[in-house]
Amino acid sequence: MRRALVTGASGFLGSYLIRALAGTCDVVGTYAHRAPEASGNFCRLDLGHPEEVETILDELRPEALVHAAAAADLDWCEREPERATAINVEGTRILARWAAAHGCRFLYISTDQVFSGERGLYRESDPASPICHYGHTKQQAETIVRAWVPDSIVLRVALMFGWSTSRHRSASNAIYENLTRGQPVRLFTDQYRSPILVDWVAEVVARLLRLPEASGLWHLGGDQRWSRYEFGLKLAASFGLDPSGLLPIRMAEFSSLAPRGKDCSLDSTRICRLLGRTRFSAEEGLNRLARTSPPRVE
Numbered sequence: 001m002r003r004a005l006v007t008g009a010s011g012f013l014g015s016y017l018i019r020a021l022a023g024t025c026d027v028v029g030t031y032a033h034r035a036p037e038a039s040g041n042f043c044r045l046d047l048g049h050p051e052e053v054e055t056i057l058d059e060l061r062p063e064a065l066v067h068a069a070a071a072a073d074l075d076w077c078e079r080e081p082e083r084a085t086a087i088n089v090e091g092t093r094i095l096a097r098w099a100a101a102h103g104c105r106f107l108y109i110s111t112d113q114v115f116s117g118e119r120g121l122y123r124e125s126d127p128a129s130p131i132c133h134y135g136h137t138k139q140q141a142e143t144i145v146r147a148w149v150p151d152s153i154v155l156r157v158a159l160m161f162g163w164s165t166s167r168h169r170s171a172s173n174a175i176y177e178n179l180t181r182g183q184p185v186r187l188f189t190d191q192y193r194s195p196i197l198v199d200w201v202a203e204v205v206a207r208l209l210r211l212p213e214a215s216g217l218w219h220l221g222g223d224q225r226w227s228r229y230e231f232g233l234k235l236a237a238s239f240g241l242d243p244s245g246l247l248p249i250r251m252a253e254f255s256s257l258a259p260r261g262k263d264c265s266l267d268s269t270r271i272c273r274l275l276g277r278t279r280f281s282a283e284e285g286l287n288r289l290a291r292t293s294p295p296r297v298e
């Protein structure tokens with residue numbers, strides 16, 4: 001693989017993907033609205049404009065395509081369902097069709113939000129059952145990718161934590177920055193996920209692209225099933241921050257547009273076996289994060 005294209009390179013995960021792939025091949029990253037400030041090779045690609053997308057792909061001719069771009073704000077997707085479908089579903093269709101026609105390796109980043117959250121610890125064999133428009137678009141995109149590119153990789157990722165180096169803030173940035181400023185942070189006690197360090201997700205993507213046997217559907221999350229509130233407590237402890245600013249709330253007390261599943265945690269047994277590791281320890285991920293410089297808080 002000589003050249004890879006990473007869509008959504010200006011996003012939280014995308015910036016880590018660029019770094020993880022940079023040593024292995026030529027990487028071009030895309031953005032839609034604002035070019036990343038980091039050094040690298042970037043071009044503008046708006047999935048809402050299909051004709052431009054094909055022209056850009058024809059020019060760049062990547063041998064691998066990592067599709068991480070998405071309208072990823074659940075409430076925005078609920079408010080703007082047609083635009084969300086155009087970006088997440090139709091945009092993905094164009095990329096998958098191009099990859100199929102040009103023999104390009106395709107890795108699609110999906111989400112734990114394809115599940116209703118009624119049960120938790122979902123396996124790849126469990127049927128998807130999204131309850132919000134974002135989840136529906138991601139599930140539809142998965143189906144399109146697998147139909148157009150049979151040897152594609154579809155990677156469903158759990159909630160990611162880490163410092164965002166892009167203008168898109170991560171949940172961990174928001175918690176850290178608010179607590180450091182002495183501002184309260186409201187976190188759900190009744191919404192469970194299996195958080196994973198974003199660096200590991202990027203490292204796994206780089207490995208999967210090189211494994212021919214990696215084609216298919218995979219779940220990737222941390223080994224703990226934590227509520228958002230528990231995650232906040234763990235993060236505060238890692239950085240020695242006063243946790244009293246963390247305010248436990250229940251989902252019913254919060255008026256959000258998009259319905260959110262109670263427990264969308266993922267079972268990552270299969271991918272751990274494929275990669276020859278026992279688990280992705282959430283505690284170890286937090287320890288690793290604690291050894292990095294946190295964001296500067298003004």
Ligand SMILES: NC(=O)c1ccc[n+]([C@@H]2O[C@H](COP(=O)([O-])OP(=O)(O)OC[C@H]3O[C@@H](n4cnc5c(N)ncnc54)[C@H](OP(=O)(O)O)[C@@H]3O)[C@@H](O)[C@H]2O)c1
Pocket residue numbers: 007008009010011012013014030031032033034035045046047048067068069070071072073087109110111112138157158159160161168169
């Ligand atoms: N964050 C999580 O915890 C999480 C969990 C599970 C799955 N995921 C999935 O992981 C992927 C990356 O998520 P993220 O949190 O890194 O997202 P993010 O920080 O919100 O970044 C979204 C990226 O998509 C790009 N984008 C938005 N609209 C676009 C359009 N119309 N055309 C082309 N690109 C567009 C953005 O470009 P601009 O910067 O130019 O706007 C940005 O690069 C997504 O597919 C998401 O569904 C995320």
